[in-house]
Amino acid sequence: MTDTEALRGIIAKSGLKMKYIAEKMGIVPLTLTNKIENRTEFTAGEVNKLCGILGITSFKDVAAIFFGSGVE
16 A cells, blocks of 8 residues: 555655656556555556656665555
């Protein structure tokens, strides 16, 4: 389950618009919103693309945002 609050915070800090991020990922903005809000799940490939776009490089950060905070 995605940590919606953490991911939204990173997106806000990046200064990138949701439309731009979605286009770079090859999805529509509504699909991105649904994934961020946990209505649908991110695929591994989407997580990889999104992390590249947002500059998320730490495995710990990726794990906490996309796979729960229990990963050390």
